[in-house]
Amino acid sequence: MRHGIFRAVWLASLASNFGGLIQAVGASWMMASISTSPGMVALVQTSTTLPIMIFSLAAGAIADNYDRRKVMIFAQLFMLTVSVLLTATAFMGVITPWLLLTFTFLIGCGNALNGPAWQSSVGDMVPRVDLPAAVTLNSMGFNAARSIGPAIGGLIVAAAGAATAFAVNAMSYFALIFVLARWKPVRAPRFLPPESLGLAMAAGLRYVAMSPAIRNVLLRCALFGLGASAVQALMPIVARDLVQGGPVTFGLLLGGFGGGAVAGALLSARLRSALSVEMLVRCAFAGFGLCAVLTAWSTSTPLTMVAMALGGACWVLALSTFNVAIQMSAPRWVVGRALALYQTAAFGAMALGSWVWGVLAERHGVAEALLICVAVHGIGVVVGFVRRMPDLAETNLDPLQRWTVPDVAVPVQPRSGPVVIKIEYTIRPSDVPEFLAIMAERRRVRRRDGARHWTLLRDLGDPSIWIERYHTPTWLEYIRHNQRITFADAKIGERLRELNQTAEPKVQRMIERQTGSLPSALPEVLDPGSDTHGPS
Secondary structure, rough: OOOOHHHHHHHHHHHHHHHHHHHHHHHHHHHHOOOHHHHHHHHHHHHHHHHHHHHHHHHHHHHHHOOOHHHHHHHHHHHHHHHHHHHHHHHHHHOHHHHHHHHHHHHHHHHHHHHHHHHHHHHHHOOOHHHHHHHHHHHHHHHHHHHHHHHHHHHHHHOOOHHHHHHHHHHHHHHHHHHHHHHOOOOOOOOOOOOOHHHHHHHHHHHHOOOHHHHHHHHHHHHHHHHHHHHHHOHHHHHHHHHHOOOHHHHHHHHHHHHHHHHHHHHHHHHHHOOOHHHHHHHHHEEEEEEHHHHOOOOOOHHHHHHHHHHHHHHHHHHHHHHHHHHHHHOOOOOOHHHHHHHHHHHHHHHHHHHHHHHHHHHHHHHHHHHHHHHHHHHHHHHOOOOOOOOOOOOEEEEOOOOOOOOOOOOOOOOOOOEEEEEEEEHHHHHHHHHHHHHHHHHHHHHHHOOOOEEEEEEEOOOEEEEEEEOOOOOHHHHHHOOOOEEHHHHHHHHHHHHOOOOOOOOEEOOOOOHHHHHOOOHHHHOOOOOOOOOO
16 A cells, blocks of 8 residues: 555545445346346346456457557546446336346446556566565455445435446546556557557467466366355345345345455455465355355354355365466566456356256255365366466566567568578487477467467488477567566576577578569569568
8 A cells, every 4th residue: 555556546446346335136126126037136246247358358459559548548538438327217217127237237347457467566566576466455345345345325215216326436536547557657669569459468378378377277177166156146145045134134145255255355465474375265265165164054144244254264265276376487578468368257156156056946945056066176186286376586587678679681570471480499318308308398388479380300411400490470479479588488498508508599580482482573573572472
């Protein structure tokens, strides 16, 4: 909180979260008032969360390629406009069930666009050392709003109607828009044009697929979301059937969960200093499993509230740890897309889990479904022995920024290509095993950062000669590939130069050309970089 911009944005986001939860209560009540179909009422929640599943990766690509502050401002203005229209139609009494779903879907689209930009902007607001605490504070703020916001929304709807709740949500956007408009972050200069949306999404998927640390985080996150969704999805039935309560009891259980989340956030710094990242995640899995067991066995509201508080604390500790792990395992150029995939994994697992636990509760009973979900948390603990969480203190993913665009004798345009790169090494026979091990990691990093058709060749005439060969689709993609090198990646190149027996590895850069499609005009034939041929 000592960083002024983070403090201002956090407080404004807290107000916006309250507004969003008040709007959600109003939308559900409005749908119940204008439609008798339970399915239509359930679709209100679906229409809000579905866009996050559908558009997260595209939103992450936008956040990585454009000014994140401007993306957030646009998303907030879009949601403000939709909320004003929703408020107006509600006050005029012309709203219909499908029109309401359209408005809530559009607000969900705004949230989907805003999410990756906001989460990845935290790293622009605070230094790396404060990132875990900042992410945890964000989770705490949302859970604090979730524990109080629905109750406030219910009071507003009861006193003044759903339209007033929509108006309150519309007003909640102004503070965040004002703070973001005044923020002037220091941006690193961009020397390359933004990637197209399709290429950016593919690059994000490729980076995550080729990053074992991020894959491990996504797997653990999906397992946690799958198991933890049982308690939240079945909470209304727990309040009604297991502890024999009503709406007030349900509100108390929600408050217990939210209060536990706030407590977990406040304790997170102490726990992070005492436990490793992996041990903290294992404790969160085990703690939420205990929450499910206590909830299944308890017939007492106070005891179930204690269980919910434990679950809320484990919830915020696990999800904030996953979020931080993703941010610190991905460089800034792709962090928005990595966070978007994390969001997709979390929401997808929760959505699937909510359906699965509902079916199991209907067939076998609520208590039995809660006990079955404990097995998922047990699997999450066991998986940690094979797929450990990354150690966040070891990796420096800041851009190296040593590479400069080489001079070329053949004229090339940004879209000229494909470009073929050959790097020749001279390796002693005794160093070959280490060389091959390093090149295996080199292959992963090259492919992760956009290289294609990577191969390693050995000269049959001189066994000490090894050639690394790969392609990029265009000259522009070759430049992007090299500008993505981080300090962590540079260690591979440094060790390869130490093993190489010549002064420097020999690098050749070539461009592919098709002999059968050469134009007849002599000047164009003499210009191999001509855009007439284009990329293959």
